[in-house]
Amino acid sequence: MKIPSAKIVFNEQDKKEILKTIEESLTTGQLTLGKNGTAFEEEFRKTTQTQFAVAVNSGTSSLEIILRALNLQGKEVLVPTNTFFATAAAVWHAGAVAKFVDMNSNSLSFDMDILTRNVSKKTGAVIIVHIGGIVTPDMPELVNFCNESGIYLIEDAAHAHGSTLNGKAAGGFGVASSFSFYPTKVITAGEGGMIATNDPRIVEEAKKYRDQGKASFLENKHDRLGYNWRMSELHAAVGKVHLRHLSEFVEERRKIAKKYDEGLKRIKGIKSLPVDSGCRSNYYKYIAILEKGIDRAQLKKALREKHNVSLSGEVYELPCHLQPIFQNGYKKETFPNAEEFCRRHICLPVYQGMTDAEVGQVLLSLETELK
Numbered sequence: 359m360k361i362p363s364a365k366i367v368f369n370e371q372d373k374k375e376i377l378k379t380i381e382e383s384l385t386t387g388q389l390t391l392g393k394n395g396t397a398f399e400e401e402f403r404k405t406t407q408t409q410f411a412v413a414v415n416s417g418t419s420s421l422e423i424i425l426r427a428l429n430l431q432g433k434e435v436l437v438p439t440n441t442f443f444a445t446a447a448a449v450w451h452a453g454a455v456a457k458f459v460d461m462n463s464n465s466l467s468f469d470m471d472i473l474t475r476n477v478s479k480k481t482g483a484v485i486i487v488h489i490g491g492i493v494t495p496d497m498p499e500l501v502n503f504c505n506e507s508g509i510y511l512i513e514d515a516a517h518a519h520g521s522t523l524n525g526k527a528a529g530g531f532g533v534a535s536s537f538s539f540y541p542t543k544v545i546t547a548g549e550g551g552m553i554a555t556n557d558p559r560i561v562e563e564a565k566k567y568r569d570q571g572k573a574s575f576l577e578n579k580h581d582r583l584g585y586n587w588r589m590s591e592l593h594a595a596v597g598k599v600h601l602r603h604l605s606e607f608v609e610e611r612r613k614i615a616k617k618y619d620e621g622l623k624r625i626k627g628i629k630s631l632p633v634d635s636g637c638r639s640n641y642y643k644y645i646a647i648l649e650k651g652i653d654r655a656q657l658k659k660a661l662r663e664k665h666n667v668s669l670s671g672e673v674y675e676l677p678c679h680l681q682p683i684f685q686n687g688y689k690k691e692t693f694p695n696a697e698e699f700c701r702r703h704i705c706l707p708v709y710q711g712m713t714d715a716e717v718g719q720v721l722l723s724l725e726t727e728l729k
C-alpha cells in the first residue's frame with residue numbers, strides 16, 4: 359500500500375453542496391464579501407469560543423492585519439524561531455521588528471524564562487504558535503504575564519483548529535488569533551485565513567484593512583494602508599462546508615495518534631512527543647523525536663523507497679533565525695533548543711480515513727529501518 363504524507367478529503371455530499379453554493383454565487387454575481395463569508399465567519403467563531411471572526415484570504419494576511427490593527431509599527435514582537443516563515447514575515451510586513459525566542463523542548467512552545475528575558479520596553483506583542491496543534495500548558499502563565507506587562511498576546515493558530523487546553527479553545531486566549539485554511543490544514547478553504555477575537559475594535563480595523571483600508575464598504579475613502587486581503591465567496595463556500603467536519607476530523611486524528619503512541623513504545627530510536635494531559639491536540643501533525651545520530655533524510659528515503667511510506671515535511675526543518683532572509687540579524691544569538699528540535703523530529707502521516715492497516719504499515723516500516 360502507498361501511504362501518502364497527507365490527504366485532503368471532501369466527501370460526495372460536501373462536493374455537491376459546495377458546487378451548488380458556488381453555482382449560486384456565479385448566478386447572483388456575489389463573488390466576494392457576501393453571505394458565504396459571513397456564514398463561514400459565524401460558524402468559525404463558535405469553534406474558537408470567541409465573539410467575532412473576520413475572514414481573509416490567507417493565514418499570513420490574518421497575522422499582518424492583527425499586527426496592523428494593534429498599531430505595532432516600530433515595536434518589537436517576540437516570535438518563536440521554530441515557526442513558519444510567515445509568522446515572522448508578517449511582523450516585518452506590518453512595520454514591526456520580529457525578535458526570535460528559543461523554545462521549550464517539552465512543549466515546543468515558548469520557554470517562559472527565556473521569553474521573559476527577551477522582553478524590554480520596546481516589546482509590543484508576543485505571538486504564540488500552537489505548533490502541530492499543541493497548546494502549551496504554560497498558556498495561563500503566558501496570558502497573565504502579557505496582561506501584567508501590558509503586552510499584546512497574539513495567537514498564530516494556523517495549526518490549531520479545534521485544539522483545546524483544559525476545555526478552552528485555541529484562538530481564544532490572546533487579544534486576537536490567526537488561522538489558516540491552506541489545503542493541508544485540518545480544515546481547508548483551498549486558501550484562506552480567519553481572525554478570531556473578542557475585541558470589536560479589532561473587528562472594525564480588520565474589516566477596513568482587508569478591503570484596501572476603506573473607511574466604509576461603499577465609499578472610496580481610504581484611511582488605513584490596507585490591501586486586498588478579502589476572502590472570495592468561492593473559498594468561503596468550501597471552508598464553511600469543510601468546517602462542519604471539524605469535531606469528527608479531530609476525533610479521528612486523535613485515534614490515529616493514540617495508535618502511534620502505543621506502537622512507538624516498542625520501536626527503538628524514536629519517541630513520540632509527549633502532549634500535556636490538559637491539551638486536546640487536533641494532531642495537525644503527529645510529531646516524533648529521533649534518537650541523536652539517526653540520519654533523518656536517510657530514514658525518510660528508506661521509508662519512501664522500501665516501504666511506500668511518505669512522511670510530510672517537518673515543522674520546521676530550519677528555524678527562522680537560520681533562514682537566509684533573516685540570518686544576518688541574528689548572528690550573535692543562539693537558539694539551541696529550536697535547532698535541536700528542528701534537526702531531530704519527524705512527522706508521521708495522519709489523514710482522514712487512515713486505516714489501522716496503514717498505521718500498522720508506517721509503524722512496521724519504522725521498526726524495520728530503526729532496528
Ligand SMILES: Cc1ncc(COP(=O)(O)O)c(C=O)c1O
Nearest residue numbers: 416417418442444516538539540
Ligand atoms: C504557523 C503558520 N503560520 C502562518 C501560516 C500562513 O498561513 P497561509 O499559508 O494560509 O498564509 C502557516 C501556513 O502554513 C503556518 O504554518
